[in-house]
Amino acid sequence: MSAGIGRVGVVGGGQMGAGIAEMCARAGLDTVVCEVDTVAARAARDRVAASLDRAVRRGRLEEATARDALARMVFTGSLDDLADRQLVVEAVIENPEAKTEVFAALDKIVEDPAAVLATNTSSLPIMRLGMATARADRVVGLHFFNPVPVLPLVEVVTSLHTSAGTTAAVEDFATRTLGKTIIRSKDRAGFVVNALLIPYLLSAVRMAESGFATAADIDTGMELGCAHPMGPLKLADLIGLDTVASISESLFDEFRQPLYAPPPLLQRMVEAGLLGRKAGRGFHTYDQG
Known part of the structure; x- marks a missing residue:
């Protein structure tokens, strides 16, 4: 102890x-x-x-x-x-x-x-x-x-x-x-991990938002192509899209760099209550049972 x-x-x-x-x-x-x-x-x-x-x-x-x-x-x-x-x-x-x-x-x-x-x-x-x-x-x-x-x-x-x-x-x-x-x-917004992670997650959101690739394909690409245990949009769903948006806003407020700005799709999903795994639906759909 x-x-x-x-x-x-x-x-x-x-x-x-x-x-x-x-x-x-x-x-x-x-x-x-x-x-x-x-x-x-x-x-x-x-x-x-x-x-x-x-x-x-x-x-x-x-x-x-x-x-x-x-x-x-x-x-x-x-x-x-x-x-x-x-x-x-x-x-x-x-x-x-x-x-x-x-x-x-x-x-x-x-x-x-x-x-x-x-x-x-x-x-x-x-x-x-x-x-x-x-x-x-x-x-x-x-x-x-x-x-x-x-x-x-x-x-x-x-x-x-x-x-x-x-x-x-x-x-x-x-x-x-x-x-x-x-x-x-x-003592800087995002500290070490989120200062690196959040721009990656936001980039995946922007890719889905633009129609460049589906959420499923983005996640499969990073899981099977880069050996990530979980794709970025599944990870965002696990963290909670409201939390991802909040961290993004804190990072943008501190550094004023575009890569930290929350994409409109993320903001709309939070407003709609589509918060990810805890809500049963985010970029993917989950069995609440």
């Missing part, structure tokens, strides 16, 4: 937040997951339980380990239940106002001045979130990848205020406690 970090909180119990919380509980940590209300908190618990069950069925996790992990977790609808946490990871919607509001609230609620407040944002400036608190030196980016229990990477993103002690603590937490591999990034 990472020295000094035994009590972890996760704000947001969606796909990413549930995955982060599951990893923490499996690592033996006392884990509290906070959602907007008790109904959403119960849904988050069901999400984690389903993930643990899948891991057991696939032989990746012992049944007793899964049972113990779930027993270490508390699901709540109140941020006040995070008061005693030593590390809190924010994983709410990729919206600057929502995330800033969470950090401002956590700054008042989390009692230990040495506690670390981390964000799982995939594109927003860490500095902006840190400045919503009175402890910007204790704010850092911990960007996990979906699905969190499977993918081994975490991006550690430091702002101009993040202290060396904070950085060392979260790097030790991610590597030694959770068993992840880390890469380091400066």
